Amino acid sequence: MTTRPMTTRLRKLSAGMGFAAVATLATALAPTASAAPADVIVSPSVAGNAITLKVSNNAAKRIGCEIFGVKADTSPTASGVVFGYQTPEQLGALISPGTSKNVPMRVTAGTPPKPTGSTTIPDGTYDIYWGCATITLPPGTAREQFWGTNPPLTNMTPTAGAPIRVSVPGAGPTAPEPEPETPARPTVPGFPDIEIPEQICAPWACYPVPLP
Template structure:
C-alpha cells in the first residue's frame, strides 16, 4: 500500500506525475462525472470537496498557483496530497473535504500552514483509482493537465478562487458628543476639569 501511494505523491511533488502515469497499468476511460471537485473559501482557508462516484478508492494530488501563471513546480503556492495510508483514500460513493496547505521545501510539498495568503489562484487537480494489489486492475484518472501530465484530462480548466481573508475590520463606534453648557450651546461641557496638581471628571446629571 505504501509503495503504491508513494508512486502517486513522490517525485517533484506536484508536477512530475508523468512517471506516476507511465508506471501504472494502461488507463481505462474515465467518466468525467465520476470524480468531481468543488471549492469553498472561508477567510484564508481553501477547502476542496472531492466526490467519488467511481467504483474504486481514489487518491488525489492538488496544487494552486497564482492566477494566469504557468503551473510550474516553482510557482506552487499551496496544495494537498493524499497521505500514504489506507484510511486517507476516498471510498466509492463518498466525498471528502480536503484543506489546502501552504507549499514548503524543495521540491514544494503541501506541509505548511492552512492559512493561504490573500490573492487569486488557479487550482489544478488530479485523482486516480487505487487498486490493491497494485496493477491488479486498470487505473482511471480524473482532473486537469497537469498534474496528470500524460493523461486525457476530464476537467478542461483549473478552478479559479479568490482569497480575501476576513475582510476589513468593522469601524470603531463613534463617541457621542459631549453635552453643551446650558445657555451656551456652542460650548461643550469638558469631560474633566484639571488644576495644577490633578484632573477631576465632571459629574453628569
C-alpha cells in the same frame, strides 16, 4: 501490503509538476481505463484565507489525489506552486467509492516544497489544478483511471477543461472541517513496514481481511 505502491502511483500524477521530483505517467503499472468526468467531482469552499476542496468519488474504486494552486493566469510550474494537498501515505486516507472528503489546502514548505505548511493561504487570486487516480489493491489487478486538469495529468486526457479559480480572502460561510485521517492499519507481525490489507482481490471478487 506496503504503502509504497500506492504512494508511487499518487506521485506519478505530478509528472514533474508536483512537490518533488517524480516519475512520469508513462511508466504507470497498468494501462488506463476510460474515465467518466462525473465520477470524480472537485468543488472549492473559501472562508477568509482558508481554502477547502470537497472531493466526491462516484467511481467504483478508492482514489487518491494531488492538488496544487498557483497565482492566477501564470504558468503552472513546480516553482510557482503556492499551496496544495496530497493524499497521505495511508490506506485510510483514500476516498472510498460513493463518499466525499473535505481536504484542506496548505501552504508549501520545505525543500523540495510539499503542502505541509499553514492552512492560512496568502491573499490573492489563484488557479487550482488537480488530479485523482483510482488505487487498486493489490496493485496491478485492474486498470487505473484518472480524473483532473492538465497538469498534473500531462500524459492523460483531462476530464476538467480548466483549473478552479478562487480568490483569497473569500467571503462566505465557514469552510467545512476536514475529516480526520483514518489511523493506519496494523502491520504483519515481524514485518513493521507491511500493513495488513483491507481486502484481498482476485480477478473475480474481493474478500475482506479480518483484523487479528
